[in-house]
Amino acid sequence: MSIGIVGTGISGLHLALRLRQFGIDTTLYTAQEPDDIRGGPPLNFVTRFDSTRERESALGVTAWSSEAYDNAWMHLNVEGPGGISFRGRLPKPASSVDFRMYLATLLEEYRRRGGDPVRLRVADRAGLERLAERHDLVVVAAGRGALTEVFPRDPARSPYLSAPRHLAGGLFHGVRPPEPAGMTMHMVPGAGEIHAPTYHSFTGQVTAVLVEAVPDGPFGALTGRDHRGDPDGFAKEVLALVTAHAPALRERVDERDFALARPVDLLQGAVVPVVRRGWAPLTGDRYALAVGDAWITNDPLTAQGANLGSALAFHLADALREHTGPYDAAFCHAVSERMWRIARPVVDWTNLFIGPPPAHLGTLLAAAAADQRVADAFVAHLDRPDAMWRGLAGPESTDEFIARAQSVRSAV
Structure with a gap:
Protein backbone atom coordinates (compact mmCIF):
# COMPACT_ATOMS: atom_id res chain seq x y z
CA MET A 1 0.00 0.00 0.00
CA THR A 47 0.13 22.97 25.16
CA ARG A 48 0.65 19.24 24.78
CA PHE A 49 -0.90 17.18 27.55
CA ASP A 50 0.45 13.89 28.88
CA SER A 51 -1.53 11.66 26.50
CA THR A 52 0.14 13.41 23.58
CA ARG A 53 3.52 13.17 25.28
CA GLU A 54 2.98 9.42 25.69
CA ARG A 55 2.34 9.16 21.95
CA GLU A 56 5.56 11.09 21.37
CA SER A 57 7.38 8.54 23.52
CA ALA A 58 5.87 5.77 21.41
CA LEU A 59 7.24 7.58 18.35
CA GLY A 60 10.66 7.94 19.98
CA VAL A 61 10.40 11.73 19.94
CA THR A 62 12.09 12.86 23.15
CA ALA A 63 13.52 16.28 22.34
CA TRP A 64 11.39 18.00 25.01
CA SER A 65 11.34 15.45 27.80
CA SER A 66 13.24 17.76 30.17
CA GLU A 67 11.32 19.29 33.07
CA ALA A 68 12.49 22.68 31.80
CA TYR A 69 9.61 22.59 29.30
CA ASP A 70 6.95 21.36 31.72
CA ASN A 71 3.78 23.07 32.92
CA ALA A 72 2.34 21.17 35.86
CA TRP A 73 -0.32 23.63 37.04
CA MET A 74 -3.37 25.34 35.62
CA HIS A 75 -4.61 28.62 37.13
CA LEU A 76 -8.08 29.88 36.20
CA ASN A 77 -9.59 33.25 37.05
CA VAL A 78 -13.09 34.50 36.30
CA GLU A 79 -12.63 38.26 36.40
CA GLY A 80 -15.04 41.01 37.39
CA PRO A 81 -17.40 41.57 40.32
CA GLY A 82 -17.85 38.38 42.28
CA GLY A 83 -14.97 36.83 40.39
CA ILE A 84 -13.51 33.48 41.37
CA SER A 85 -10.13 31.82 41.01
CA PHE A 86 -8.60 28.42 41.55
CA ARG A 87 -5.61 26.36 40.56
CA GLY A 88 -5.11 22.66 40.05
CA ARG A 89 -2.21 20.36 39.38
CA LEU A 90 -2.17 18.08 36.36
CA PRO A 91 -1.57 14.42 37.25
CA LYS A 92 1.40 14.56 34.87
CA PRO A 93 2.88 17.78 33.50
CA ALA A 94 1.96 19.23 30.15
CA SER A 95 4.61 20.65 27.83
CA SER A 96 4.51 24.11 26.25
CA LEU A 161 -21.00 30.30 10.66
CA SER A 162 -18.60 33.00 11.81
CA ALA A 163 -15.75 33.22 14.29
CA PRO A 164 -17.01 33.47 17.90
CA ARG A 165 -13.60 34.82 18.92
CA HIS A 166 -11.00 37.04 17.26
CA LEU A 167 -7.42 36.33 18.30
CA ALA A 168 -4.33 38.41 18.98
CA GLY A 169 -1.27 37.40 20.92
CA GLY A 170 2.45 37.00 21.08
CA LEU A 171 5.44 35.63 22.93
CA PHE A 172 6.59 38.11 25.57
CA HIS A 173 9.50 38.75 27.86
CA GLY A 174 8.87 40.52 31.15
CA VAL A 175 6.24 38.24 32.70
CA ARG A 176 7.03 36.20 35.80
CA PRO A 177 5.58 32.70 35.84
CA PRO A 178 2.67 32.21 38.25
CA GLU A 179 3.27 30.43 41.52
CA PRO A 180 3.40 27.52 41.13
CA ALA A 181 4.57 27.80 37.54
CA GLY A 182 2.18 26.77 34.81
CA MET A 183 -0.64 27.96 32.57
CA THR A 184 -3.15 30.67 33.36
CA MET A 185 -6.50 31.61 31.85
CA HIS A 186 -8.46 34.74 32.69
CA MET A 187 -12.13 34.62 31.68
CA VAL A 188 -13.70 38.07 31.32
CA PRO A 189 -17.49 37.76 30.93
CA GLY A 190 -18.75 39.51 27.84
CA ALA A 191 -15.24 40.29 26.62
CA GLY A 192 -13.40 37.01 26.08
CA GLU A 193 -10.39 35.29 27.54
CA ILE A 194 -6.70 35.97 28.14
CA HIS A 195 -4.40 32.95 28.15
CA ALA A 196 -0.88 33.23 29.55
CA PRO A 197 1.03 29.93 29.65
CA THR A 198 4.69 29.80 30.47
CA TYR A 199 6.31 28.84 27.19
CA HIS A 200 9.64 27.74 25.75
CA SER A 201 10.65 29.41 22.50
CA PHE A 202 13.72 30.36 20.51
CA THR A 203 14.85 32.91 23.10
CA GLY A 204 14.28 30.60 26.07
CA GLN A 205 11.46 30.89 28.58
CA VAL A 206 8.79 33.41 27.64
CA THR A 207 5.07 33.88 28.26
CA ALA A 208 2.55 33.38 25.47
CA VAL A 209 -0.19 35.96 25.97
CA LEU A 210 -3.19 35.17 23.76
CA VAL A 211 -6.29 37.35 23.79
CA GLU A 212 -9.54 35.78 22.56
CA ALA A 213 -11.99 38.57 21.92
CA VAL A 214 -15.76 38.38 21.64
CA PRO A 215 -16.47 40.25 18.39
CA ASP A 216 -17.42 43.90 19.06
CA GLY A 217 -16.59 43.45 22.75
CA PRO A 218 -14.14 45.32 24.97
CA PHE A 219 -11.14 43.45 23.54
CA GLY A 220 -12.05 44.35 19.98
CA ALA A 221 -9.71 47.34 19.79
CA LEU A 222 -6.73 45.00 20.16
CA THR A 223 -7.86 42.31 17.73
CA GLY A 224 -9.38 44.62 15.13
CA ARG A 225 -6.15 46.09 13.72
CA ASP A 226 -3.13 44.70 11.91
CA HIS A 227 -0.23 45.17 14.34
CA ARG A 228 2.52 43.48 12.36
CA GLY A 229 4.13 46.80 11.45
CA ASP A 230 4.18 48.07 15.04
CA PRO A 231 5.24 45.33 17.48
CA ASP A 232 6.11 47.84 20.22
CA GLY A 233 2.71 49.48 19.94
CA PHE A 234 1.09 46.06 20.07
CA ALA A 235 2.91 45.24 23.32
CA LYS A 236 1.68 48.48 24.85
CA GLU A 237 -1.91 47.72 23.88
CA VAL A 238 -1.65 44.20 25.31
CA LEU A 239 -0.31 45.60 28.56
CA ALA A 240 -3.13 48.15 28.75
CA LEU A 241 -5.72 45.43 28.20
CA VAL A 242 -4.15 43.18 30.84
CA THR A 243 -4.02 46.10 33.28
CA ALA A 244 -7.71 46.81 32.79
CA HIS A 245 -9.05 43.25 32.80
CA ALA A 246 -6.61 40.76 34.40
CA PRO A 247 -5.10 42.26 37.56
CA ALA A 248 -3.52 39.00 38.74
CA LEU A 249 -1.65 38.72 35.45
CA ARG A 250 -0.69 42.40 35.58
CA GLU A 251 0.99 41.86 38.94
CA ARG A 252 3.43 39.49 37.25
CA VAL A 253 4.39 41.93 34.49
CA ASP A 254 7.54 44.07 34.67
CA GLU A 255 6.54 47.03 32.53
CA ARG A 256 10.18 47.91 31.80
CA ASP A 257 10.87 44.50 30.22
CA PHE A 258 7.48 43.70 28.73
CA ALA A 259 7.99 43.30 24.97
CA LEU A 260 7.62 40.78 22.21
CA ALA A 261 10.49 38.32 22.27
CA ARG A 262 10.99 39.02 18.54
CA PRO A 263 8.96 41.12 16.10
CA VAL A 264 7.92 37.96 14.24
CA ASP A 265 6.43 36.41 17.41
CA LEU A 266 3.01 37.98 16.89
CA LEU A 267 -0.22 36.15 16.07
CA GLN A 268 -3.49 37.56 14.75
CA GLY A 269 -6.53 35.91 13.23
CA ALA A 270 -9.86 34.28 13.83
CA VAL A 271 -11.08 30.71 13.95
CA VAL A 272 -14.46 29.50 12.76
CA ILE A 354 -17.21 29.62 23.69
CA GLY A 355 -20.98 29.98 23.74
CA PRO A 356 -23.09 31.83 26.31
CA PRO A 357 -22.05 30.17 29.59
CA PRO A 358 -24.77 27.86 30.95
CA ALA A 359 -25.57 27.99 34.65
CA HIS A 360 -24.12 24.56 35.36
CA LEU A 361 -20.70 25.66 34.06
CA GLY A 362 -20.73 28.48 36.59
CA THR A 363 -21.72 25.97 39.25
CA LEU A 364 -18.71 23.81 38.42
CA LEU A 365 -16.23 26.70 38.41
CA ALA A 366 -17.59 28.01 41.71
CA ALA A 367 -17.28 24.54 43.23
CA ALA A 368 -13.68 24.33 42.02
CA ALA A 369 -12.91 27.66 43.66
CA ALA A 370 -14.41 26.45 46.94
CA ASP A 371 -12.98 22.92 47.03
CA GLN A 372 -9.48 21.92 45.94
CA ARG A 373 -10.67 18.42 45.14
CA VAL A 374 -13.02 19.76 42.47
CA ALA A 375 -10.30 22.05 41.13
CA ASP A 376 -7.90 19.11 40.83
CA ALA A 377 -10.54 16.98 39.10
CA PHE A 378 -11.36 19.75 36.62
CA VAL A 379 -7.69 20.31 35.74
CA ALA A 380 -7.01 16.56 35.51
CA HIS A 381 -9.82 16.26 32.97
CA LEU A 382 -8.10 18.69 30.59
CA ASP A 383 -6.35 15.56 29.33
CA ARG A 384 -9.53 13.45 29.41
CA PRO A 385 -11.96 15.20 27.05
CA ASP A 386 -14.41 12.29 26.98
CA ALA A 387 -14.71 12.34 30.78
CA MET A 388 -14.69 16.14 30.85
CA TRP A 389 -17.65 16.26 28.50
CA ARG A 390 -19.56 13.67 30.51
CA GLY A 391 -19.17 15.99 33.49
CA LEU A 392 -20.22 19.12 31.60
CA ALA A 393 -23.02 17.90 29.36
CA GLY A 394 -25.82 19.13 31.65
CA PRO A 395 -26.75 20.16 35.19
CA GLU A 396 -27.21 16.63 36.50
CA SER A 397 -23.90 15.35 35.11
CA THR A 398 -22.14 18.41 36.53
CA ASP A 399 -23.61 17.74 39.96
CA GLU A 400 -22.37 14.16 39.68
CA PHE A 401 -18.92 15.37 38.61
CA ILE A 402 -18.69 17.60 41.67
CA ALA A 403 -19.96 14.88 44.01
CA ARG A 404 -17.41 12.36 42.70
CA ALA A 405 -14.58 14.84 43.14
CA GLN A 406 -15.67 15.67 46.68
CA SER A 407 -15.74 12.00 47.61
CA VAL A 408 -11.97 11.57 47.26
CA ARG A 409 -9.12 12.80 49.42
CA SER A 410 -7.37 15.90 48.10
CA ALA A 411 -3.76 15.44 47.04
CA VAL A 412 -2.94 19.09 47.84
Whole structure:
Protein backbone atom coordinates (compact mmCIF):
# COMPACT_ATOMS: atom_id res chain seq x y z
CA MET A 1 0.00 0.00 0.00
CA SER A 2 1.04 3.59 -0.54
CA ILE A 3 -0.26 6.51 1.55
CA GLY A 4 0.18 10.14 0.54
CA ILE A 5 0.00 12.63 3.43
CA VAL A 6 -0.57 16.31 2.72
CA GLY A 7 0.42 18.68 5.51
CA THR A 8 3.05 18.88 8.22
CA GLY A 9 1.08 19.90 11.27
CA ILE A 10 0.98 17.55 14.22
CA SER A 11 -1.59 15.23 12.61
CA GLY A 12 0.37 14.79 9.41
CA LEU A 13 3.72 14.36 11.13
CA HIS A 14 2.52 11.99 13.84
CA LEU A 15 0.73 9.93 11.20
CA ALA A 16 3.78 9.82 8.93
CA LEU A 17 6.15 8.84 11.74
CA ARG A 18 3.74 6.21 13.06
CA LEU A 19 3.21 4.62 9.66
CA ARG A 20 6.98 4.42 9.17
CA GLN A 21 7.14 2.51 12.46
CA PHE A 22 4.57 0.12 11.01
CA GLY A 23 6.54 -0.31 7.80
CA ILE A 24 3.82 1.28 5.64
CA ASP A 25 4.98 3.19 2.56
CA THR A 26 4.29 6.91 2.95
CA THR A 27 5.07 10.09 1.09
CA LEU A 28 4.77 13.31 3.06
CA TYR A 29 3.98 16.44 1.06
CA THR A 30 5.05 19.70 2.65
CA ALA A 31 4.79 23.31 1.55
CA GLN A 32 7.69 24.29 3.82
CA GLU A 33 11.17 23.19 4.75
CA PRO A 34 12.02 23.00 8.47
CA ASP A 35 13.80 26.36 8.46
CA ASP A 36 10.78 27.96 6.77
CA ILE A 37 8.61 26.71 9.63
CA ARG A 38 11.04 28.01 12.23
CA GLY A 39 11.30 31.41 10.57
CA GLY A 40 7.60 32.16 10.16
CA PRO A 41 5.14 33.75 12.57
CA PRO A 42 3.38 31.55 15.14
CA LEU A 43 0.10 30.01 14.03
CA ASN A 44 -0.88 28.88 17.53
CA PHE A 45 0.33 28.50 21.11
CA VAL A 46 0.04 24.80 21.84
CA THR A 47 0.13 22.97 25.16
CA ARG A 48 0.65 19.24 24.78
CA PHE A 49 -0.90 17.18 27.55
CA ASP A 50 0.45 13.89 28.88
CA SER A 51 -1.53 11.66 26.50
CA THR A 52 0.14 13.41 23.58
CA ARG A 53 3.52 13.17 25.28
CA GLU A 54 2.98 9.42 25.69
CA ARG A 55 2.34 9.16 21.95
CA GLU A 56 5.56 11.09 21.37
CA SER A 57 7.38 8.54 23.52
CA ALA A 58 5.87 5.77 21.41
CA LEU A 59 7.24 7.58 18.35
CA GLY A 60 10.66 7.94 19.98
CA VAL A 61 10.40 11.73 19.94
CA THR A 62 12.09 12.86 23.15
CA ALA A 63 13.52 16.28 22.34
CA TRP A 64 11.39 18.00 25.01
CA SER A 65 11.34 15.45 27.80
CA SER A 66 13.24 17.76 30.17
CA GLU A 67 11.32 19.29 33.07
CA ALA A 68 12.49 22.68 31.80
CA TYR A 69 9.61 22.59 29.30
CA ASP A 70 6.95 21.36 31.72
CA ASN A 71 3.78 23.07 32.92
CA ALA A 72 2.34 21.17 35.86
CA TRP A 73 -0.32 23.63 37.04
CA MET A 74 -3.37 25.34 35.62
CA HIS A 75 -4.61 28.62 37.13
CA LEU A 76 -8.08 29.88 36.20
CA ASN A 77 -9.59 33.25 37.05
CA VAL A 78 -13.09 34.50 36.30
CA GLU A 79 -12.63 38.26 36.40
CA GLY A 80 -15.04 41.01 37.39
CA PRO A 81 -17.40 41.57 40.32
CA GLY A 82 -17.85 38.38 42.28
CA GLY A 83 -14.97 36.83 40.39
CA ILE A 84 -13.51 33.48 41.37
CA SER A 85 -10.13 31.82 41.01
CA PHE A 86 -8.60 28.42 41.55
CA ARG A 87 -5.61 26.36 40.56
CA GLY A 88 -5.11 22.66 40.05
CA ARG A 89 -2.21 20.36 39.38
CA LEU A 90 -2.17 18.08 36.36
CA PRO A 91 -1.57 14.42 37.25
CA LYS A 92 1.40 14.56 34.87
CA PRO A 93 2.88 17.78 33.50
CA ALA A 94 1.96 19.23 30.15
CA SER A 95 4.61 20.65 27.83
CA SER A 96 4.51 24.11 26.25
CA VAL A 97 7.08 24.41 23.48
CA ASP A 98 6.98 26.77 20.49
CA PHE A 99 5.17 24.76 17.85
CA ARG A 100 7.44 26.08 15.11
CA MET A 101 10.38 24.40 16.86
CA TYR A 102 8.32 21.28 17.44
CA LEU A 103 7.02 20.77 13.91
CA ALA A 104 10.36 21.57 12.26
CA THR A 105 12.10 19.02 14.47
CA LEU A 106 9.52 16.33 13.68
CA LEU A 107 9.86 16.99 9.96
CA GLU A 108 13.63 16.58 10.26
CA GLU A 109 13.08 13.39 12.26
CA TYR A 110 10.88 11.97 9.50
CA ARG A 111 13.71 12.56 7.03
CA ARG A 112 16.30 11.13 9.41
CA ARG A 113 14.30 7.91 9.64
CA GLY A 114 14.37 7.43 5.90
CA GLY A 115 11.29 9.38 4.90
CA ASP A 116 11.60 11.58 1.83
CA PRO A 117 9.32 14.60 2.26
CA VAL A 118 8.36 16.14 -1.04
CA ARG A 119 8.36 19.93 -1.26
CA LEU A 120 5.05 20.49 -3.02
CA ARG A 121 2.26 22.94 -2.36
CA VAL A 122 -0.95 20.99 -2.89
CA ALA A 123 -3.41 23.84 -3.15
CA ASP A 124 -6.71 22.46 -4.45
CA ARG A 125 -8.73 19.46 -5.52
CA ALA A 126 -6.83 19.14 -8.78
CA GLY A 127 -3.62 18.74 -6.82
CA LEU A 128 -5.18 15.99 -4.71
CA GLU A 129 -6.41 14.22 -7.83
CA ARG A 130 -2.87 14.16 -9.20
CA LEU A 131 -1.65 12.61 -5.94
CA ALA A 132 -4.41 10.01 -6.16
CA GLU A 133 -2.72 8.67 -9.28
CA ARG A 134 0.36 7.84 -7.16
CA HIS A 135 -1.20 6.57 -3.93
CA ASP A 136 -3.83 4.11 -2.73
CA LEU A 137 -5.12 6.74 -0.29
CA VAL A 138 -4.50 10.46 0.18
CA VAL A 139 -4.73 11.78 3.75
CA VAL A 140 -5.21 15.53 4.03
CA ALA A 141 -3.90 17.03 7.26
CA ALA A 142 -3.54 20.63 6.07
CA GLY A 143 -6.31 22.70 7.61
CA ARG A 144 -6.04 25.98 5.75
CA GLY A 145 -6.79 27.25 2.27
CA ALA A 146 -8.73 25.77 -0.61
CA LEU A 147 -8.03 22.17 0.36
CA THR A 148 -10.70 22.39 3.03
CA GLU A 149 -13.27 23.00 0.27
CA VAL A 150 -12.79 19.37 -0.76
CA PHE A 151 -14.46 18.40 2.52
CA PRO A 152 -17.82 20.20 2.83
CA ARG A 153 -18.93 21.65 6.15
CA ASP A 154 -21.16 19.30 8.15
CA PRO A 155 -23.98 21.61 9.31
CA ALA A 156 -25.31 19.12 11.86
CA ARG A 157 -21.97 19.20 13.68
CA SER A 158 -20.99 22.83 13.05
CA PRO A 159 -23.13 25.39 14.90
CA TYR A 160 -20.99 28.43 13.95
CA LEU A 161 -21.00 30.30 10.66
CA SER A 162 -18.60 33.00 11.81
CA ALA A 163 -15.75 33.22 14.29
CA PRO A 164 -17.01 33.47 17.90
CA ARG A 165 -13.60 34.82 18.92
CA HIS A 166 -11.00 37.04 17.26
CA LEU A 167 -7.42 36.33 18.30
CA ALA A 168 -4.33 38.41 18.98
CA GLY A 169 -1.27 37.40 20.92
CA GLY A 170 2.45 37.00 21.08
CA LEU A 171 5.44 35.63 22.93
CA PHE A 172 6.59 38.11 25.57
CA HIS A 173 9.50 38.75 27.86
CA GLY A 174 8.87 40.52 31.15
CA VAL A 175 6.24 38.24 32.70
CA ARG A 176 7.03 36.20 35.80
CA PRO A 177 5.58 32.70 35.84
CA PRO A 178 2.67 32.21 38.25
CA GLU A 179 3.27 30.43 41.52
CA PRO A 180 3.40 27.52 41.13
CA ALA A 181 4.57 27.80 37.54
CA GLY A 182 2.18 26.77 34.81
CA MET A 183 -0.64 27.96 32.57
CA THR A 184 -3.15 30.67 33.36
CA MET A 185 -6.50 31.61 31.85
CA HIS A 186 -8.46 34.74 32.69
CA MET A 187 -12.13 34.62 31.68
CA VAL A 188 -13.70 38.07 31.32
CA PRO A 189 -17.49 37.76 30.93
CA GLY A 190 -18.75 39.51 27.84
CA ALA A 191 -15.24 40.29 26.62
CA GLY A 192 -13.40 37.01 26.08
CA GLU A 193 -10.39 35.29 27.54
CA ILE A 194 -6.70 35.97 28.14
CA HIS A 195 -4.40 32.95 28.15
CA ALA A 196 -0.88 33.23 29.55
CA PRO A 197 1.03 29.93 29.65
CA THR A 198 4.69 29.80 30.47
CA TYR A 199 6.31 28.84 27.19
CA HIS A 200 9.64 27.74 25.75
CA SER A 201 10.65 29.41 22.50
CA PHE A 202 13.72 30.36 20.51
CA THR A 203 14.85 32.91 23.10
CA GLY A 204 14.28 30.60 26.07
CA GLN A 205 11.46 30.89 28.58
CA VAL A 206 8.79 33.41 27.64
CA THR A 207 5.07 33.88 28.26
CA ALA A 208 2.55 33.38 25.47
CA VAL A 209 -0.19 35.96 25.97
CA LEU A 210 -3.19 35.17 23.76
CA VAL A 211 -6.29 37.35 23.79
CA GLU A 212 -9.54 35.78 22.56
CA ALA A 213 -11.99 38.57 21.92
CA VAL A 214 -15.76 38.38 21.64
CA PRO A 215 -16.47 40.25 18.39
CA ASP A 216 -17.42 43.90 19.06
CA GLY A 217 -16.59 43.45 22.75
CA PRO A 218 -14.14 45.32 24.97
CA PHE A 219 -11.14 43.45 23.54
CA GLY A 220 -12.05 44.35 19.98
CA ALA A 221 -9.71 47.34 19.79
CA LEU A 222 -6.73 45.00 20.16
CA THR A 223 -7.86 42.31 17.73
CA GLY A 224 -9.38 44.62 15.13
CA ARG A 225 -6.15 46.09 13.72
CA ASP A 226 -3.13 44.70 11.91
CA HIS A 227 -0.23 45.17 14.34
CA ARG A 228 2.52 43.48 12.36
CA GLY A 229 4.13 46.80 11.45
CA ASP A 230 4.18 48.07 15.04
CA PRO A 231 5.24 45.33 17.48
CA ASP A 232 6.11 47.84 20.22
CA GLY A 233 2.71 49.48 19.94
CA PHE A 234 1.09 46.06 20.07
CA ALA A 235 2.91 45.24 23.32
CA LYS A 236 1.68 48.48 24.85
CA GLU A 237 -1.91 47.72 23.88
CA VAL A 238 -1.65 44.20 25.31
CA LEU A 239 -0.31 45.60 28.56
CA ALA A 240 -3.13 48.15 28.75
CA LEU A 241 -5.72 45.43 28.20
CA VAL A 242 -4.15 43.18 30.84
CA THR A 243 -4.02 46.10 33.28
CA ALA A 244 -7.71 46.81 32.79
CA HIS A 245 -9.05 43.25 32.80
CA ALA A 246 -6.61 40.76 34.40
CA PRO A 247 -5.10 42.26 37.56
CA ALA A 248 -3.52 39.00 38.74
CA LEU A 249 -1.65 38.72 35.45
CA ARG A 250 -0.69 42.40 35.58
CA GLU A 251 0.99 41.86 38.94
CA ARG A 252 3.43 39.49 37.25
CA VAL A 253 4.39 41.93 34.49
CA ASP A 254 7.54 44.07 34.67
CA GLU A 255 6.54 47.03 32.53
CA ARG A 256 10.18 47.91 31.80
CA ASP A 257 10.87 44.50 30.22
CA PHE A 258 7.48 43.70 28.73
CA ALA A 259 7.99 43.30 24.97
CA LEU A 260 7.62 40.78 22.21
CA ALA A 261 10.49 38.32 22.27
CA ARG A 262 10.99 39.02 18.54
CA PRO A 263 8.96 41.12 16.10
CA VAL A 264 7.92 37.96 14.24
CA ASP A 265 6.43 36.41 17.41
CA LEU A 266 3.01 37.98 16.89
CA LEU A 267 -0.22 36.15 16.07
CA GLN A 268 -3.49 37.56 14.75
CA GLY A 269 -6.53 35.91 13.23
CA ALA A 270 -9.86 34.28 13.83
CA VAL A 271 -11.08 30.71 13.95
CA VAL A 272 -14.46 29.50 12.76
CA PRO A 273 -15.11 26.21 14.59
CA VAL A 274 -16.20 23.66 12.02
CA VAL A 275 -16.56 19.95 11.43
CA ARG A 276 -16.30 18.96 7.79
CA ARG A 277 -17.19 15.77 6.02
CA GLY A 278 -14.32 13.44 6.81
CA TRP A 279 -13.67 12.01 3.35
CA ALA A 280 -14.17 12.77 -0.32
CA PRO A 281 -13.96 10.88 -3.64
CA LEU A 282 -11.13 11.96 -5.94
CA THR A 283 -10.70 9.99 -9.16
CA GLY A 284 -11.90 6.53 -10.08
CA ASP A 285 -11.69 4.38 -6.96
CA ARG A 286 -9.35 6.70 -5.03
CA TYR A 287 -10.36 8.79 -2.03
CA ALA A 288 -9.09 11.52 0.25
CA LEU A 289 -9.48 11.21 4.00
CA ALA A 290 -9.33 14.27 6.27
CA VAL A 291 -7.66 14.33 9.68
CA GLY A 292 -6.70 17.06 12.14
CA ASP A 293 -7.57 20.63 11.18
CA ALA A 294 -8.52 19.59 7.66
CA TRP A 295 -11.46 17.79 9.22
CA ILE A 296 -12.17 19.53 12.53
CA THR A 297 -11.19 23.05 13.52
CA ASN A 298 -11.72 23.96 17.17
CA ASP A 299 -11.31 27.29 18.89
CA PRO A 300 -8.11 27.20 21.01
CA LEU A 301 -10.03 28.08 24.19
CA THR A 302 -9.80 24.60 25.74
CA ALA A 303 -6.27 23.85 24.44
CA GLN A 304 -7.40 20.67 22.67
CA GLY A 305 -6.61 21.14 18.98
CA ALA A 306 -3.10 19.69 18.74
CA ASN A 307 -3.81 17.00 21.30
CA LEU A 308 -6.86 15.86 19.36
CA GLY A 309 -4.86 15.98 16.12
CA SER A 310 -2.27 13.63 17.59
CA ALA A 311 -4.91 11.24 18.95
CA LEU A 312 -6.67 11.05 15.58
CA ALA A 313 -3.38 10.46 13.76
CA PHE A 314 -2.61 7.45 15.95
CA HIS A 315 -6.13 6.08 15.56
CA LEU A 316 -5.91 6.42 11.79
CA ALA A 317 -2.48 4.78 11.72
CA ASP A 318 -3.89 1.77 13.58
CA ALA A 319 -6.84 1.59 11.20
CA LEU A 320 -4.52 1.65 8.17
CA ARG A 321 -2.29 -1.06 9.63
CA GLU A 322 -5.24 -3.33 10.45
CA HIS A 323 -7.19 -2.88 7.21
CA THR A 324 -6.72 -5.53 4.53
CA GLY A 325 -9.16 -4.40 1.84
CA PRO A 326 -9.31 -1.44 -0.50
CA TYR A 327 -9.40 2.14 0.80
CA ASP A 328 -12.84 2.67 -0.64
CA ALA A 329 -15.86 4.71 0.40
CA ALA A 330 -16.89 2.12 2.99
CA PHE A 331 -13.47 2.20 4.64
CA CYS A 332 -13.31 6.00 4.65
CA HIS A 333 -16.81 6.33 6.07
CA ALA A 334 -16.19 3.74 8.79
CA VAL A 335 -12.86 5.14 9.97
CA SER A 336 -14.19 8.69 9.90
CA GLU A 337 -17.12 7.71 12.11
CA ARG A 338 -14.82 5.90 14.52
CA MET A 339 -12.62 8.98 14.76
CA TRP A 340 -15.70 11.12 15.34
CA ARG A 341 -16.36 9.19 18.54
CA ILE A 342 -12.94 10.42 19.74
CA ALA A 343 -13.42 13.95 18.48
CA ARG A 344 -17.00 14.65 19.48
CA PRO A 345 -16.36 15.27 23.21
CA VAL A 346 -13.72 17.85 22.29
CA VAL A 347 -16.05 19.60 19.85
CA ASP A 348 -18.97 19.65 22.27
CA TRP A 349 -16.85 20.77 25.22
CA THR A 350 -15.17 23.57 23.26
CA ASN A 351 -18.45 24.80 21.81
CA LEU A 352 -19.94 24.89 25.32
CA PHE A 353 -17.13 27.13 26.56
CA ILE A 354 -17.21 29.62 23.69
CA GLY A 355 -20.98 29.98 23.74
CA PRO A 356 -23.09 31.83 26.31
CA PRO A 357 -22.05 30.17 29.59
CA PRO A 358 -24.77 27.86 30.95
CA ALA A 359 -25.57 27.99 34.65
CA HIS A 360 -24.12 24.56 35.36
CA LEU A 361 -20.70 25.66 34.06
CA GLY A 362 -20.73 28.48 36.59
CA THR A 363 -21.72 25.97 39.25
CA LEU A 364 -18.71 23.81 38.42
CA LEU A 365 -16.23 26.70 38.41
CA ALA A 366 -17.59 28.01 41.71
CA ALA A 367 -17.28 24.54 43.23
CA ALA A 368 -13.68 24.33 42.02
CA ALA A 369 -12.91 27.66 43.66
CA ALA A 370 -14.41 26.45 46.94
CA ASP A 371 -12.98 22.92 47.03
CA GLN A 372 -9.48 21.92 45.94
CA ARG A 373 -10.67 18.42 45.14
CA VAL A 374 -13.02 19.76 42.47
CA ALA A 375 -10.30 22.05 41.13
CA ASP A 376 -7.90 19.11 40.83
CA ALA A 377 -10.54 16.98 39.10
CA PHE A 378 -11.36 19.75 36.62
CA VAL A 379 -7.69 20.31 35.74
CA ALA A 380 -7.01 16.56 35.51
CA HIS A 381 -9.82 16.26 32.97
CA LEU A 382 -8.10 18.69 30.59
CA ASP A 383 -6.35 15.56 29.33
CA ARG A 384 -9.53 13.45 29.41
CA PRO A 385 -11.96 15.20 27.05
CA ASP A 386 -14.41 12.29 26.98
CA ALA A 387 -14.71 12.34 30.78
CA MET A 388 -14.69 16.14 30.85
CA TRP A 389 -17.65 16.26 28.50
CA ARG A 390 -19.56 13.67 30.51
CA GLY A 391 -19.17 15.99 33.49
CA LEU A 392 -20.22 19.12 31.60
CA ALA A 393 -23.02 17.90 29.36
CA GLY A 394 -25.82 19.13 31.65
CA PRO A 395 -26.75 20.16 35.19
CA GLU A 396 -27.21 16.63 36.50
CA SER A 397 -23.90 15.35 35.11
CA THR A 398 -22.14 18.41 36.53
CA ASP A 399 -23.61 17.74 39.96
CA GLU A 400 -22.37 14.16 39.68
CA PHE A 401 -18.92 15.37 38.61
CA ILE A 402 -18.69 17.60 41.67
CA ALA A 403 -19.96 14.88 44.01
CA ARG A 404 -17.41 12.36 42.70
CA ALA A 405 -14.58 14.84 43.14
CA GLN A 406 -15.67 15.67 46.68
CA SER A 407 -15.74 12.00 47.61
CA VAL A 408 -11.97 11.57 47.26
CA ARG A 409 -9.12 12.80 49.42
CA SER A 410 -7.37 15.90 48.10
CA ALA A 411 -3.76 15.44 47.04
CA VAL A 412 -2.94 19.09 47.84
